[in-house]
Amino acid sequence: MNPAYAITTEKLKSIRHVVLDLDGTVYSGSKLFSTTIPFLRQLAAADIGYTFLTNNSSVSTADYIAKLHKMGIDITEEQIRTSTHSVISYLGTQHPGIRKIFVFGTDSFRNELENAGFVITFGEPDAVIAGFNTELEYRQLCKAAYWIRRGKPWFTSHPDLECPTDAPVVLVDCGAVTECLRTVTGRRPDKVLGKPSREMLEPIIERHGLRRDEILMVGDRLNTDMQLARNAGTAAVMIAAAPEDIAGDDTIICAVRDLGELGKLFRPRNQGNYGFTEYSSENTPGQKTAEPDGSPAGCEM
Ligand SMILES: [Mg+2]
Numbered sequence: 636m637n638p639a640y641a642i643t644t645e646k647l648k649s650i651r652h653v654v655l656d657l658d659g660t661v662y663s664g665s666k667l668f669s670t671t672i673p674f675l676r677q678l679a680a681a682d683i684g685y686t687f688l689t690n691n692s693s694v695s696t697a698d699y700i701a702k703l704h705k706m707g708i709d710i711t712e713e714q715i716r717t718s719t720h721s722v723i724s725y726l727g728t729q730h731p732g733i734r735k736i737f738v739f740g741t742d743s744f745r746n747e748l749e750n751a752g753f754v755i756t757f758g759e760p761d762a763v764i765a766g767f768n769t770e771l772e773y774r775q776l777c778k779a780a781y782w783i784r785r786g787k788p789w790f791t792s793h794p795d796l797e798c799p800t801d802a803p804v805v806l807v808d809c810g811a812v813t814e815c816l817r818t819v820t821g822r823r824p825d826k827v828l829g830k831p832s833r834e835m836l837e838p839i840i841e842r843h844g845l846r847r848d849e850i851l852m853v854g855d856r857l858n859t860d861m862q863l864a865r866n867a868g869t870a871a872v873m874i875a876a877a878p879e880d881i882a883g884d885d886t887i888i889c890a891v892r893d894l895g896e897l898g899k900l901f902r903p904r905n906q907g908n909y910g911f912t913e914y915s916s917e918n919t920p921g922q923k924t925a926e927p928d929g930s931p932a933g934c935e936m
Pocket of ligand 1 (some may be wrong): 656657658659660854855856
């Protein structure tokens, strides 16, 4: 066995919960990757939990559940965490005095904040909250800038400058509009939630009572997904078109082309216990030998 490959599988043995980025990891836009469902089945068979994570605050939790259901993936509300959830939990724990908010975002974003108990106002707020606003309205942008300039605390749902798309447009995301507001007001947000802020992972760790070495972050971006794992002190696997170009370190234990390659590092343990362990072609029928020559590229190599 390739020694680096053995180190990778050894590090995956303790994993009890996998956190998966959505776009670029589970699917691309509206197209589900063929490796996703088999990988999720592997996790379920091994009694390893999973949660999906996204920075997109323009659509609601229900929209995501419906989208995944349409793709053949049924999840509970607890199995998806968006940057909107992160805004809600962060304000609830760190700024419980903030109740009345001016929201720069979509109707879905506004509704989720309202359902969480915040009072939405166009008048004087306790704070300004900005999300990925695909329904951007100039009057709303100007009013957000006004309250920020007046010194109201302000928070944004995530730092992404653009949202990935195959369409012939650039989807201007929350981070880019944050820059616009920062430039015109001279004030940075008091806090940027979403990936890579550790607030995205902490509630998952707490809810499932996990140790740091029992949670694995899987995603396709260095500056959000991998950095989140680094900030939260968990391990990560990177999905990359050229995994051999990704250098492994204490956080990124492995880079693979897709979830199918990650699945090859994983099989049920013997004696009734299940989990990540060394892959063996002998007792995993139907799967291709992955090592030594076919080891998922980039795995500590
Ligand atoms: Mg992604």
